[in-house]
Amino acid sequence: MKITVVGTGYVGLVTGTCLAETGNHVCCVDIDQRKVEKLRNGIMPIYEPGLEKLFERNLKEDRLSFTTSLQEGIDHGEIVFLALPTPPGEDGSADLKYVLGVAENIGKILTDYKVIIDKSTVPVGTAEKVQAAVAKNYDGEFDVVSNPEFLREGVAVEDFMKPDRIVIGTTSERAQKLLTELYAPYVRQGNPIIFMDERSAELTKYAANAFLATKISFMNEIAQLCERLGADVDMVRRGIGSDDRIGKRFLFPGIGYGGSCFPKDVQALVFSAKEVSYEFQILDAVTEVNKRQKVHLVNKIKRYYNNGLAGKHFAIWGLAFKPNTDDIREAPALEIINALLEAGATVAAFDPEAMENVKNIVGDKIVFAETQYDCLQNADALIIATEWNEFRTPDFDKILEAMKDTVVFDGRNLFDIEQMEKKGFHYESIGRPLVNQPKLV
């Protein structure tokens, strides 16, 4: 089939590439000329495992093309995906200016039937707004469908190729038929396409992200309690996770959720609720708990040094908001770095993929190390902010040799507490008190 994807960010690139992989011809449109130029030359602008290989293959086999011309893109495809940003406005609502702006321009270009798909995360009622924006300039037949995306960064290709479910919000039979055909190669037995109306599909996306964020904040609160009551959150997690009704996944406490979506989508759902005079109380708490958790590790560090961070030197392992991505949007590591610098400390950091992105923000305020071990030279303490695999089983002798002092603050609970004690580290993690660690209350 002939497909157009407008927006070549994370979602657009994964969508376009994975749709090309099953034999479709995909034309991707972006206003960013430099990005389009790079993509045409075979340069993948994001780090996402497995994506580059598929991208190169499909580019070479002419199933994938890139343009800055919306006209060229729209002429190409019978199905048009909108994978545009929906950033938070000042009041927390999702800003629809990109989506509606493009929809209006599409209306000026359309000459025959197309299915226009909202792949961006958009508030309830957006499909109707997109419909109206296109119809301003076009009075022929077209359908607008809500088809939210549930992929996770770091495993995005797998999530797209083998989705748990595909949600399609439309009441148009013509659109349903086309999308059933398009998604047939991706549907595994038992993991269905769920058809519904547009509004329910739009809300499904927010409900999914808000629920997952709630799960994380809940576990972060349990971790806080563990620290105060002398329990071990790893044990509690395993104890509750083996109940199918709760599930094992997404129960890991840490330094707060980051990324481009949970923070903004939780806020946007709270705003949508307010608009219909409903106070979504749980979600206000989810956001507050997350803010608190993001400074939890810094508070531990300050407490350990009796607030005397001036002159201390910290090594940070991990900058990305999660492993297997170079994405640093809302990354907890950035807040930790800012807090340490503000307190007069110095910082060296290492991340396998995200250092360039952080350099663009913090410049030379911190040192970027070549390797995870170089990063440790003369450090008073090591801080672990992202659970990259290479940090899980490090060479502890090398760590001990490089560091000035043997102190580790682990925001991701990577190591065994007793082992760390035996090796001579002062080791603090999340929700796992040491026997000799002072209780908080």
Ligand SMILES: NC(=O)C1=CN([C@@H]2O[C@H](COP(=O)(O)OP(=O)(O)OC[C@H]3O[C@@H](n4cnc5c(N)ncnc54)[C@H](O)[C@@H]3O)[C@@H](O)[C@H]2O)C=CC1
């Ligand atoms: N990043 C993720 O993992 C996921 C994101 N989403 C949602 O998908 C949407 C897109 O997110 P990302 O891909 O992360 O965004 P992004 O910010 O990475 O990329 C957006 C792209 O759209 C382009 N763009 C902006 N205005 C344009 C225009 N008028 N015409 C053509 N291109 C234009 C930008 O240049 C950029 O390349 C958001 O609503 C997000 O909430 C949904 C699921 C997962």
Ligand SMILES: O=C(O)[C@H]1O[C@H](OP(=O)(O)OP(=O)(O)OC[C@H]2O[C@@H](n3ccc(=O)[nH]c3=O)[C@H](O)[C@@H]2O)[C@H](O)[C@@H](O)[C@@H]1O
């Ligand atoms: O709408 C989106 O953009 C996407 O948002 C999340 O995906 P993503 O942000 O890529 O990453 P997650 O794996 O969900 O992690 C988000 C944050 O939660 C944190 N997290 C996750 C799981 C956990 O148990 N504990 C925890 O602190 C991670 O460290 C990370 O900072 C959702 O998982 C996707 O389904 C959704 O499509």
